[in-house]
Amino acid sequence: MMYRVPKEYMLRCAFPRGRVLRQVEDDLSILTQFIVKFTPNESKEFDRLIDEEYGKMRSISLKSIKNFRTEMTRLFGLINVGENGVVTPSKRTELLVETQNFPLFFKTFCHKFQFPNGINKPQETIKFIEAGVHFEPAKFLLELFDLGVARFGSAFCVDGTEISNLVFNDSRVATGRRTAEEVLDVLVKLRNQRERFETGSKMVQHGREFLGYMFLAGLLIRDESGKFHLNETARTAIDFIKSDVEFFKVSEDFATDLSVRKQTLRDWWLWFGDVGETEKNKFAPGRVTSEEEIPELIETGIEVTPEMERAATPTRADMKEIGDKGELVVLKYERERVFRIRPDKVALVQKVSNDTSLGYDIQSLELEDVTKKKYIEVKTTERTFPPSKDVLTYFRMSSNEWDTAKLFKECYYIYRVFLTRDEASIFVIKDPAKKHKDGHILLEALQYRVIVKETAGSYAK
Template identity: 30%
Template sequence: MSKQAKYKIPDEYFFRLHHVRPRFKNDVEEVLLHVATSISGMSSSIEKNFNLELNKILFEFKKNSTLTQKTIDNWRTEISALFAFIQEKDGFLKPSKTAIRLANNRYLDEFFNYFLYSFQYPGGHIKSQNVIKQIEVGIKFKPCNFILQLLLEGEKITGKPFSLTAEELTQCAYFDLRVTRDGRHPKDVAKLILKNRIEKVEYDHKYEQLKNETTGTYPSNGDVCRYAGDILDYMVLANLLGHKGTGYYYYLNYENKEAISYHLENITWFKSYDKFYKQKGISNSEIAILEESWFEFANSFDNIEAFVPHLDKAQTESISSLIQEYYSRMTGDRKVPTKIIGDYGESLILAHEYLRTKEKSNRQHLINKIPTSLGVGYDIQSIEIEKRKRYIEVKTTKSRKAINNNCFKLTPNEWDTAETMGENYFIYYLVVNDSEKNIFVIKNPLKQHQQGNINVDKNLVVCFKDNAGDWERLLEI
């Protein structure tokens, strides 16, 4: 019986890439949304005071009240280091642009696209001494960009959709200096993966560099592959990839071509480390002083249209057709202008309102998306069957899996309008995930607040109880 072939990175090319791994990874979407919403209104303050307030927020999440202070401190470090939720300026901490954007629009797929766009090795998400180690061996690696290229090259070679596992990515690229330092082309890595599959090789994860000197044991295969696996999972949360099978084969999500193309065509790099690559004896202080610049870099990107969730072409056409009859009746125009269709969540609610009132009213021409520039304090003007108007503020949470989050943020103008409109003002809290789309409808939020059914804090973060409104299934075409 022939012995099964094994594959292992030669010792001279092995280098383990790593990053902060959040203890809350299984709840990462829910935790990030909770923290972003809670801190977005915090003012700049000294580190001690800011951290105390953030710790309080973390203790309030689910069952965290029973956790130790050390664990909460670790959570805080992971959120700030890996996801760049906090920025420092002149000794003061403040919520970052990334955190504020997530709190305001609540699109988690957009958030992870921004995160992956700036993520690199080396980066300020790891400690200074580890940045130095990566610089000293010459590593310059953008994992998201590389993985997208790798999957495309595999598809070109095979002539069909190509997928890979975290183990294949780790052993053939992630821990191999020929890739992360020397720039081995993704096409060559795809060929290597395919060759190993044909030869049915077993990947050997027992690297001497990973051996525990005290116990003489090696980490499990899962532990070896977890860093590459993290990035693949974050790419799934960004809707760049999908995954299938028990071994998790990851593949390109072609429904998000625009974002994939943007990552591939617009490569960015934090250049402040570059001057150290030819320097000997780099000190921790030289790298540590760049930490503030790193977090400025990670938060410097905004208004990337390719990352914003969009209705696909079929959805847009369906919604346009739905409202065409009534819009034409009102204006005489043949085509619904693009501005009538709002952003992702608003568009879905716009269609919902037409379907909700269909065949019950002849006033559907009054259902409209209100331009944000008008600043009226709501997104959609709709109608009641009883010849009254309904003013709707749409709050959308978009995630991959169902999450339990009952908080969102209002602007001062939105809350003032809610007070003025009273019974005619509604908040539609739209929750979208891979399984379903539902709306929690809150009528007259001021009244619900007075009755104790919703809580509104000083930063206008609204948290509602189940009796503050009703859940409804989103009506779709």
């Protein structure tokens, strides 16, 4: 048997396609840095600069680049365009550039994503208005997951085909006439009857993609079979999204009054791309409070003995003062390295990040000569997937940090920490000032945005 949404209830809540899920973070990393670099700017000039710069990095047609820019900026709310036609970065873009925290970025996106919206083409938005649509996918799906877990336990899961057919394609859900509990009842019944769902790409891509974005946000977990489970560790964010009543109302005059439509779209971009302090507080990761929360490094080749583990693991005092996962990963890694050759010197590996005037976060020792100090600035990015090797990673440095790098030369290191779910990797850059002089690092004076080529360093071993 094949389940099909009854014709009288068929309404596809679709939206512009993003990228392949594993590629989205890389594309956003590139695009958001370009947006900050080329704004504020007049709209046509902004488009030209983005297309030109992106064309240097991707061997695709100009038409494909234009489509990519338009779809990504609209879908994720990356820019604002004022009445004067000047483009500025949205708060969401600025948040990602500043924090390098992709799960935080995607939480803010999922939280505000709704139908009707200013993302779809006007004719689609008009169709949703006329149908009486009032739909917040993340809120609805989190309610569905909570009900499923309450009924069946933590093993409850769904896939994109089920969610597309039962949620994103059914007007009863989009207009509030079918609750999450009723959808769960239908889902259970269809599973018991072993009914199949329509699987054509147009029928299932939107539900599958939105579940993917909730996965990138850390709200869901995806298992090896591709099914999605609730991520209970994100409970604070989950409860906030479920309880928030904010909704952007699109005027009914949107369909008939062009001036209302233009103003509504400007208001939409300001609202959709905005990130308030409450969101940041609810969605930002909490401080690390236990050893189990410190991500393990990808295989480093260091044999860790019980004695080394005890000596290297950050203490509760370390965690209370630091809290940042990236710095704790580096602190543990450096203590392990020093312990191997001079266990008596481990105590000299210290965090100093509370004193921003120093221009570095961790003070360690050079293994070749433990009488020489090593000054480490930690730059952390949280992602779901590791970055592709051909993607230029970037981060911000203060003028004080860069001046300190020039002062300490070969004794100064940047440890570029990538946290991907439960694993961590460290890209080590020794003497970044010399790497810049030799052309392996590009420096742009914002504060400083440091753009790193693969030749600038190597992953820790």
